[in-house]
Amino acid sequence: MEVSYYPGCSLEGVAREYGESVAAVSRILGIDLKELDDWTCCGAASAHATNDTLALALPARNLETADKMGLDLVVPCAACYSRLKHADKALRSGAQIEGVADGYKGDFSIKHFVDFIWEKIGEKAILEKVKKPLKGLKAVCYYGCLITRPPKITDAADTDNPEAMDNILQVLGAEVKNWSYKTDCCGAEHVLTMPEVAWRMIGKLFDMAEEAGAEAIAVACPMCQSNLDTHQREISAQAGKNYNVPVIYFTELMGLAFGAPEANKWFARHFVDPRPLLREKGLF
Amino acid sequence: MTVAKVPEKIVPKPSLRKKIEDLSRQKISACFQCEKCTNGCPVTFAMDVVPHRLMRFLQLGLLDEALHSDTIWVCASCETCSTRCPNDIDIAHVMDTLRQLAQREGIKTTQKNAPIFHSAFLSSLRRHGRVHEPEMAVVYTLKSGGLSGLRKQADTGLAMFKRGKIKLLPSRVKSRRQVKNIFKSTKR
Numbered sequence: 001m002e003v004s005y006y007p008g009c010s011l012e013g014v015a016r017e018y019g020e021s022v023a024a025v026s027r028i029l030g031i032d033l034k035e036l037d038d039w040t041c042c043g044a045a046s047a048h049a050t051n052d053t054l055a056l057a058l059p060a061r062n063l064e065t066a067d068k069m070g071l072d073l074v075v076p077c078a079a080c081y082s083r084l085k086h087a088d089k090a091l092r093s094g095a096q097i098e099g100v101a102d103g104y105k106g107d108f109s110i111k112h113f114v115d116f117i118w119e120k121i122g123e124k125a126i127l128e129k130v131k132k133p134l135k136g137l138k139a140v141c142y143y144g145c146l147i148t149r150p151p152k153i154t155d156a157a158d159t160d161n162p163e164a165m166d167n168i169l170q171v172l173g174a175e176v177k178n179w180s181y182k183t184d185c186c187g188a189e190h191v192l193t194m195p196e197v198a199w200r201m202i203g204k205l206f207d208m209a210e211e212a213g214a215e216a217i218a219v220a221c222p223m224c225q226s227n228l229d230t231h232q233r234e235i236s237a238q239a240g241k242n243y244n245v246p247v248i249y250f251t252e253l254m255g256l257a258f259g260a261p262e263a264n265k266w267f268a269r270h271f272v273d274p275r276p277l278l279r280e281k282g283l284f
Numbered sequence: 285m286t287v288a289k290v291p292e293k294i295v296p297k298p299s300l301r302k303k304i305e306d307l308s309r310q311k312i313s314a315c316f317q318c319e320k321c322t323n324g325c326p327v328t329f330a331m332d333v334v335p336h337r338l339m340r341f342l343q344l345g346l347l348d349e350a351l352h353s354d355t356i357w358v359c360a361s362c363e364t365c366s367t368r369c370p371n372d373i374d375i376a377h378v379m380d381t382l383r384q385l386a387q388r389e390g391i392k393t394t395q396k397n398a399p400i401f402h403s404a405f406l407s408s409l410r411r412h413g414r415v416h417e418p419e420m421a422v423v424y425t426l427k428s429g430g431l432s433g434l435r436k437q438a439d440t441g442l443a444m445f446k447r448g449k450i451k452l453l454p455s456r457v458k459s460r461r462q463v464k465n466i467f468k469s470t471k472r
Contacts, residue, residue: 009414009415009416009417010417012414012451012455013417013418013449013450013451014417014444014449015449016448016449022338038457038458038459039414040409040413040414040456040457040459040462040463041409041414041463043406043413043415044401044405044415045402046401046403046405046406046409047406047409048361048380049361049380049383049384049387049398049402050383050384050387050402050406050468051384051471051472052381052384052471053382053472054296054466054467054470056465057450057470058409058466061459061462061463061466081320098466098469098470099465099466099469143362145360145361145362145363146363149362149364149366149367150363150367150374150376151367159367166327176301184326184362185326185327185360185362185364187360188362189398189401190358190360190361192397192401192421192424193357193387193395193397193398193400193428194330194357194358194397194398197327197329197358199329200329201326201327201360212418215295230440230444261469268447269447269448269449270447271443271447
């Protein structure tokens, strides 16, 4: 299956293992990712906090490329997904956007990669590739804010209880725990601008994941992963606890269950190394 | 944290309410103070004016007080308030409008890190067409915390480097000029 692909800036850096595992999983499932030629940054939160027209024009120029390709567009980053959907809604409503020529056809859909995998690839195709079921791995799925909110932009059916990632992990054989914090906020860029505030938000997520009986947190957003994974020592010190929770991209877990040889390289990039837990479960 | 000053005697200023309603394209006067935004907000613990009160400020035209609040920077843009508002006010977007106005008018804020971050992010994007994370992080850290701030972050930077998470050279896209033009033509 051919799709167009917008990786976003962090998949070249902080979230390298996300980009690598998206590529590996796609290869195994027969998804042909056609990267948007010469794609540019979506502007993220900094553009919409600074200038409304800039915040639409930056993602829109990528949509112009996607429109010419006419293939469904998949996006692994929640923030990029949100900004591209904002611009897409505006273009579809006939808005004039700086730098974008008239004649947007919009003959394609935009999906976050987790929704794409569940809705377009589905249970049967995933199950066919599972070589090593993730038996005994207790995890919660954490979606963060922008995959589902606001629904007028994301078209999410349920903003508080998305299920795509839960379903995928279940098919992989993991023991998926239910919890009420699937779409709570990780603090976003506050981890740099007001770290104590972000750390308190993240600590709450760890407490709730633990209460749900999870030993790992599965994610589908580079910012969520980085925020939860990088600062567990500082968050522990602030909260007077001892957090040591692996935070793993759902695509890494898919790759692991599919027997992708690169999984070791991905896990080595984490701050909290998931390999001891995976070894303990006999999964690695 | 600063606590936003509320004047003892409030004289409503409809023109200022109208100004922020026009800029945000949101009908703030529709807010009936149900407090759903505040109750769902994950960052109220760090705010000086909780979201439903900020809406009340704006209804009364207390725009200057709103622009000086910590709240507009503490808001993490999680969009929970906008999703839940029964009057369909995009509160998160109103927060954006206030941040935009505060940046344009050079409002002095105690939360000075947030605007520094946005400017570091956008200048890296403008320069390369994509954000070069290490450059953005160094510029932000230097401008917000000086050399001692940079020293404090050095360990995290080194740990990231060891994990292969730092891309040394920026990706310089071919359409850099178009991106620069977008910045130029959308500047207000």
